[in-house]
Amino acid sequence: MKTYDWMVVGGGITGAALAYELVKKGLSVILLEQQRKPQNATSYSYGGLAYWSGTTPITRQLCQEAIARHYILSQELDAETEFRQLDLLLTISTDSDPDVAAASYAHLATPPRLLSIQEACELEPLLNQKAIAGALTVKHGHIHAEKTTQGYIQAFLRAGGEMEITQVLELQTRSQKNLLAESEVRFTGVKTTTATFHSANIVICAGGLSRQLLKSAGIPIKLYFSHAEIIKTPPVELRLHTLVMPANQQRFQLEAESTQVDELWNQPGNQPVPPILDGGAVQFLDGSVVLGQITRTLTDPDGKVNSEESEKWLRQSVGKILPALGKLPGTWHHCLVAFSSDRLPLIGAIPGFAGVHVFSGFSNPLVIIPPLARRFANFVTGQEDEIIAQMSPGRYIMSG
Numbered sequence: 217m218k219t220y221d222w223m224v225v226g227g228g229i230t231g232a233a234l235a236y237e238l239v240k241k242g243l244s245v246i247l248l249e250q251q252r253k254p255q256n257a258t259s260y261s262y263g264g265l266a267y268w269s270g271t272t273p274i275t276r277q278l279c280q281e282a283i284a285r286h287y288i289l290s291q292e293l294d295a296e297t298e299f300r301q302l303d304l305l306l307t308i309s310t311d312s313d314p315d316v317a318a319a320s321y322a323h324l325a326t327p328p329r330l331l332s333i334q335e336a337c338e339l340e341p342l343l344n345q346k347a348i349a350g351a352l353t354v355k356h357g358h359i360h361a362e363k364t365t366q367g368y369i370q371a372f373l374r375a376g377g378e379m380e381i382t383q384v385l386e387l388q389t390r391s392q393k394n395l396l397a398e399s400e401v402r403f404t405g406v407k408t409t410t411a412t413f414h415s416a417n418i419v420i421c422a423g424g425l426s427r428q429l430l431k432s433a434g435i436p437i438k439l440y441f442s443h444a445e446i447i448k449t450p451p452v453e454l455r456l457h458t459l460v461m462p463a464n465q466q467r468f469q470l471e472a473e474s475t476q477v478d479e480l481w482n483q484p485g486n487q488p489v490p491p492i493l494d495g496g497a498v499q500f501l502d503g504s505v506v507l508g509q510i511t512r513t514l515t516d517p518d519g520k521v522n523s524e525e526s527e528k529w530l531r532q533s534v535g536k537i538l539p540a541l542g543k544l545p546g547t548w549h550h551c552l553v554a555f556s557s558d559r560l561p562l563i564g565a566i567p568g569f570a571g572v573h574v575f576s577g578f579s580n581p582l583v584i585i586p587p588l589a590r591r592f593a594n595f596v597t598g599q600e601d602e603i604i605a606q607m608s609p610g611r612y613i614m615s616g
């Protein structure tokens with residue numbers, strides 16, 4: 217019976233990056249992912265790297281580290297991440313005041329620049345000038361999140377890591393006495409659809425399913441998930457020059473409001489706040505486009521969404537801002553996205569539950585996952601890290 221040093225549950229970008237950094241520390245690591253070709257948040261992501269958006273000394277420092285890391289990641293992983301810089305265009309709706317919109321970004325490390333309607337349309341010729349009062353722009357990073365994840369996984373395997381395609385059904389425990397002779401629950405492995413795996417440490421990177429998995433093991437945690445809906449097109453002829461998103465992203469407000477009553481998330485069938493749509497789009501290097509995004513707070517991860525209505529809403533809203541995109545051929549997709557209630561991720565050991573850790577709940581994660589995965593691996597092998605300590609789930613853990 218093999219016991220690994222670390223077991224990583226979930227092969228999206230968080231799990232892939234973490235598994236890679238852990239194996240590089242010389243640890244024995246197994247990565248468990250339930251889908252051979254995951255249909256997860258990573259695969260439907262826009263891929264934007266908001267390295268300009270730090271608000272606190274910690275997030276500014278992380279963003280600086282992050283962009284340096286993204287510059288060399290492709291070379292380090294020996295895989296194409298498609299990292300590049302592109303112009304982000306934050307559209308200001310006709311019922312908003314452009315100066316107020318610009319002021320709401322003034323506290324960020326690099327505040328976006330205000331553009332007139334004409335300047336915005338010069339930067340992004342596909343924009344409908346009648347649908348905006350102006351726009352903001354800033355240089356944004358961009359990667360192909362799915363290819364980056366694959367790059368991490370291949371580099372992880374080359375470095376001696378193991379991976380299984382299997383669904384984790386439950387976390388397994390053993391009662392033991394700790395040094396103070398108090399009883400504590402220690403997690404020692406997982407039961408999956410194919411086998412039982414043993415590990416000294418388990419880290420949950422299961423994205424929007426992390427809360428459910430932890431809850432089924434009796435671990436309460438303030439980690440939430442939204443249902444995201446998008447349309448993905450095949451490669452198309454037209455060229456989108458920028459990554460387009462609304463200046464006023466309703467998603468962040470929705471996340472804050474929907475988490476005010478944690479109890480609502482313990483029963484399926486609730487919808488703490490109504491759905492929102494942040495109309496935007498991005499084109500990847502192969503010419504495919506993602507049109508997004510609806511965010512819904514159904515507390516049931518399997519909650520049903522009417523795909524026809526959702527697609528119609530997406531096409532109408534994106535089509536209003538970018539008329540040429542609304543009618544593109546494409547397929548509607550749905551996935552879950554994890555988030556926390558304060559926009560900082562939950563990283564580290566879960567107090568009171570030995571052997572189980574979490575690395576999830578990132579709001580805008582792609583930029584900061586690479587440095588945080590590396591910091592996590594350094595931290596668990598003995599290096600102090602003030603940033604990791606501040607992201608501990610201990611800041612939230614609830615009694616009972």
Ligand SMILES: Cc1cc2nc3c(=O)[nH]c(=O)nc-3n(C[C@H](O)[C@H](O)[C@H](O)COP(=O)(O)OP(=O)(O)OC[C@H]3O[C@@H](n4cnc5c(N)ncnc54)[C@H](O)[C@@H]3O)c2cc1C
Pocket residue numbers: 225226227228229230231248249250251254255256257258259260261262263264265266361382383384385421422423424425426429444445446508509551552553554576577578579580581582583
């Ligand atoms: C439309 C859209 C646009 C986005 N745009 C951006 C952006 O521009 N910039 C940005 O920074 N972020 C963006 N995000 C968010 C970002 O993409 C996600 O937060 C991130 O990819 C999440 O990665 P993850 O590894 O936590 O989760 P996921 O990618 O969802 O991966 C979790 C994995 O865990 C697996 N899993 C779950 N349960 C189990 C189990 N029991 N056993 C085994 N495996 C399991 C799942 O199959 C899944 O593959 C966007 C998200 C969406 C949906």
